[in-house]
Amino acid sequence: MHAQTHDLLIRNVLLGGRRRDVAIAGNRFACIADRVPGDASRVIDGTSFAIVPPYYNGHTHAAMTLLRGYGDDRPLDVWLRKYIWPAEACLTPRMIYRGTRLAIVEMLHSGTVFFNDMYWEQAETVRAVEELGIRAAIGVVLLNVLGEQRIREAQARFQEWGGATHANGRVQFALAPHAIYTVDEALFRWCARMQDRTGCLVHTHLCETAREVLDCREAHGVTPVELLERCGLLNGRTVAAHAVHLTPAERALLAARQTVLVHNPCSNSKLAVGCFDLTAAWQAGCRVALGTDGCASSNDLDMGYAMRFAALTAKAAQGRPDVCPAERVYACATREGARACGVDGGEIAEGHLADALLVRLDSPRLQPIRHLESHLVHAADSACIDTVICDGRVVMQGRRVPGEERIVSEAAEAAEELYAAVADRAASGANVHR
């Protein structure tokens, strides 16, 4: 008997318009050829599928699935102060764990294998990620309002966890100073020093609203971009979510520094904070990834939708159907999004991390299949995705994530507990809506 040559072999799958065999060894693509010789521990017949790169979500708050649809359609400050913040005050670690697992199931169904997360109780997020086989950059959240004691704890947590390997390298720890209006310069500078020392991602909100820019000028005499530059945080390992309100000079600076801008088109529109100018960012040479933001504002975690919405709104904004072609926005959600967060994935190519989707060639909305890349941006939905491979492992097959029924029902339970706690809090006289 021969030893197994590969761990996973997908036979006769459509790749770039041709039938190929795709072999995976460990967590990387080992061999892609018309016919891969040898055997494998597991073989998938790819005849019914195309193999395509999966999606990398550049900005989210995963556990906020529990707040999906809560306080919709309210003015921004009412939504935040009367709905989101009071509800978040009722979240327990178990709710966050359950909400994050729900988020991961939703992400896998819609083809996402990585998320750049910023949320509380990071140990719960790690647990959920380890169990379900997805990748994540998990940000240790820093805000001055936490107070010195909790900031020191968070810093210690980062220093302890940041150096270790988690989940076979699928989890990286990031620093997540929340935003320039919640984090002071000393704390940003500490992040910059840690980033210098460890090479970690720094994940922050930047220029999400016009108000943020005005207030920053008033408080600091500089714009938010200039403030981050002054703190030493504009570099290729910093991921700035939103970046809606930028001047041309700021775009040029961000491009020169190779800072990653994460475009969250659905959240920006739903909260009506302004429109990220994708065309201008590309023209300036900025690195752009795509994100969904959290479910409280997005209201889902579907990167397919984010691609389509980014493309359509860019065309509408420019009044030109020829801007933002499908292949460009597709690259943002796949290989450029992966690279932006330091993940060597997003391409079906030998040597790269073995992350992939098998999409059903018989999906009605993928016909005619000859324009597949366009369809993945403009017509596909989660029903087209059969199988998700992350880090060389099959994490969803036949549109089913193992254990998903229980994950969904436990998240539903957690949501019931949460809204009961919110109601109790309201009954006790705190100013919250149910």
Place this chain on the structure above:
Amino acid sequence: MHAQTHDLLIRNVLLGGRRRDVAIAGNRFACIADRVPGDASRVIDGTSFAIVPPYYNGHTHAAMTLLRGYGDDRPLDVWLRKYIWPAEACLTPRMIYRGTRLAIVEMLHSGTVFFNDMYWEQAETVRAVEELGIRAAIGVVLLNVLGEQRIREAQARFQEWGGATHANGRVQFALAPHAIYTVDEALFRWCARMQDRTGCLVHTHLCETAREVLDCREAHGVTPVELLERCGLLNGRTVAAHAVHLTPAERALLAARQTVLVHNPCSNSKLAVGCFDLTAAWQAGCRVALGTDGCASSNDLDMGYAMRFAALTAKAAQGRPDVCPAERVYACATREGARACGVDGGEIAEGHLADALLVRLDSPRLQPIRHLESHLVHAADSACIDTVICDGRVVMQGRRVPGEERIVSEAAEAAEELYAAVADRAASGANVHR
């Protein structure tokens, strides 16, 4: 033995936050109660589902599924002249039949039970609609470029078919004068006379581009809206697709006449023709339905996506998250869309036509289920829809339309034939792209 009281009975299904039994007799909801007594020819256990209204697509060209993704991301005139028109010149009746069946499968999967269609070879569309159990208003297309002979044939076809009942009343015939730049006043006036006589829908494109309005002023000395008014076509049975470029006075006139405006948010953005001002249309009191347009420009037929895109772009355009609330845009896609096209559906209520969706309560992206209506607009996709009921009949169950594998493969074949014909035409020297 007792006679069967009802034809279809859905037991213990979630409706408006309560568990109910929903009984259908013939093609109408007969009884909705906590417990419906008696028996039924067919019983569905609704425990895992919520029952909600389905969607009514106000404007499409169904058979254009075969052109999905073809010539994407080109300037508008290049897209039309070098891709779409030459390809359409190669379409055969069989391709149109197969493309329409593919469209219907896609529509059923995404919860649509009615489409207002404007395309060639209407006999093929009727056949597809009759077979698959969906509803449609099928427009007999009129353009002056057809020439007198073919116009007379089309007029005769309308006069023959318009008076008959098709598919148990699921099919109505409409008149579809294409647009003010392709149809002269005499032909519009003929449509107005036929509409007066028969009460039929008149379905036309209106004010889709700024150019159309400019050219109309130059050619006729009036705007497109004024031209239709002059021809006697502004009334509650006229459905105007797009209506992007309107003045406040025109909105007031269209509201007074109760003319239906169909907002096609995805197509408008993809072709960058301008943004329909949904907020202004509602404020003026206009009737608004939602549509997808054809797959060549939309690029799918998913009304869920159209709802979400309409809501998000309205919020972004106004810079206010509190405009275009979920329930308002949901009404446009359901009961208002149905009424707009003269269909007595879109509500789960006794006496109404029995059109409904059963959505899966265990769908990850419908959690927490308490905000279901918001989720149907902002988070659901076709994977959430299990069962579609149209005109009292189950036309999709378990996410499967009977015969869909064959429908998809025959449509794929038709697309291959089409693109081969396009290539032949190009090789023969005609100026077309492949």
